[in-house]
Amino acid sequence: MSLVDTYELSNGVKIPVVGFGTWQTPSGAVANFATKAALTSGYRHIDTAEMYGNEASIGQAIKEAGISRKSLFITSKLNNHAHSYDKASAAIEQSLKDLQTDYLDLFLIHWPNPKPSRDENWQAHLQDTWRALEDAYKAGKLRAIGVSNFKPHHFEILAQTQTVAPMVNQIRICPGDHDEETIKYCRDHNILLEAYSPLGTGKIFSEPTMQKIAQELNRSVAQVCIRWSLQHGFLPLPKSVHEDRIEDNTHVFDFELSQAQMAEIDALDGVVGYATDPDTASF
Numbered sequence: 213m214s215l216v217d218t219y220e221l222s223n224g225v226k227i228p229v230v231g232f233g234t235w236q237t238p239s240g241a242v243a244n245f246a247t248k249a250a251l252t253s254g255y256r257h258i259d260t261a262e263m264y265g266n267e268a269s270i271g272q273a274i275k276e277a278g279i280s281r282k283s284l285f286i287t288s289k290l291n292n293h294a295h296s297y298d299k300a301s302a303a304i305e306q307s308l309k310d311l312q313t314d315y316l317d318l319f320l321i322h323w324p325n326p327k328p329s330r331d332e333n334w335q336a337h338l339q340d341t342w343r344a345l346e347d348a349y350k351a352g353k354l355r356a357i358g359v360s361n362f363k364p365h366h367f368e369i370l371a372q373t374q375t376v377a378p379m380v381n382q383i384r385i386c387p388g389d390h391d392e393e394t395i396k397y398c399r400d401h402n403i404l405l406e407a408y409s410p411l412g413t414g415k416i417f418s419e420p421t422m423q424k425i426a427q428e429l430n431r432s433v434a435q436v437c438i439r440w441s442l443q444h445g446f447l448p449l450p451k452s453v454h455e456d457r458i459e460d461n462t463h464v465f466d467f468e469l470s471q472a473q474m475a476e477i478d479a480l481d482g483v484v485g486y487a488t489d490p491d492t493a494s495f
């Protein structure tokens with residue numbers, strides 16, 4: 213396996229097995245530098261969102277890097293203030309414009325909960341929002357569509373009206389935090405699981421079990437986290453703005469965690485806290 217190997221989504225679209233995360237990557241020079249460093253290191257899959265405020269910088273960096281659009285996989289996400297058909301349709305156009313592209317490879321509803329808060333019709337709004345993604349998908353503007361931070365009951369809301377099933381669920385998956393119920397639901401429904409915060413947003417590095425296993429393998433804790441994710445069949449999205457770390461995080465295909473090491477990591481619980489609950493979050 214390598215960075216350009218792919219998983220296949222339920223609609224046949226191929227998605228590179230590791231994506232480059234960009235939350236908290238400031239727009240401007242930092243996003244420009246980090247995106248180009250990632251492309252130089254071999255990443256071809258970039259994960260951004262309107263919420264991150266860096267789509268325009270990432271679009272510009274991609275353009276300047278001169279890599280053919282077809283060899284890239286670009287994901288963005290719908291912000292929580294845009295849960296309606298019209299707002300979602302407009303947001304898709306804006307992301308396309310900011311990323312300087314005619315199509316996105318993947319577009320996700322970022323959270324099932326709207327901003328500023330739910331009203332009694334939030335489920336209908338969510339269904340209308342999904343319809344906007346479906347229409348953009350059918351029009352060829354989005355090669356694949358999916359969701360993020362969804363639990364099984366959120367999928368059931370979409371299922372009442374959907375004509376295209378979600379292909380991806382992007383959720384927090386890292387050592388100590390993996391929601392087995394949602395993971396099982398997605399596997400049973402052929403929904404690819406993207407693992408966000410695969411390094412626990414930087415909080416995993418001093419965890420003793422992870423340090424021990426990293427030492428056994430003569431690898432970094434970050435590499436062990438990414439490898440653990442891949443061996444489970446998840447699609448990790450590590451983020452960094454440092455060239456050496458961006459590169460380090462790509463060297464995850466020339467070693468393997470033993471079954472015992474996988475089991476030790478699987479048994480960790482809460483070592484980097486837990487994902488935000490999508491039913492109570494307000495952003």
Ligand SMILES: NC(=O)C1=CN([C@@H]2O[C@H](COP(=O)(O)OP(=O)(O)OC[C@H]3O[C@@H](n4cnc5c(N)ncnc54)[C@H](OP(=O)(O)O)[C@@H]3O)[C@@H](O)[C@H]2O)C=CC1
Binds near residue numbers: 233458461
């Ligand atoms: N859908 C959603 O709701 C969410 C999606 N995401 C996506 O997932 C991506 C990754 O998650 P995120 O929470 O950002 O964090 P990660 O779990 O990827 O961890 C990133 C942190 O680890 C540090 N780091 C990265 N590599 C190394 C290394 N090799 N050695 C030491 N430190 C390292 C980074 O520092 P530095 O940058 O300074 O190098 C940063 O502080 C996001 O960027 C975003 O694309 C994340 C959260 C929510």
Ligand SMILES: O=C1CO[C@H](CO)[C@@H](O)[C@@H]1O
Binds near residue numbers: 322488495
């Ligand atoms: O992608 C994201 C980055 O983190 C934020 C704060 O938890 C989230 O709101 C968001 O989903």
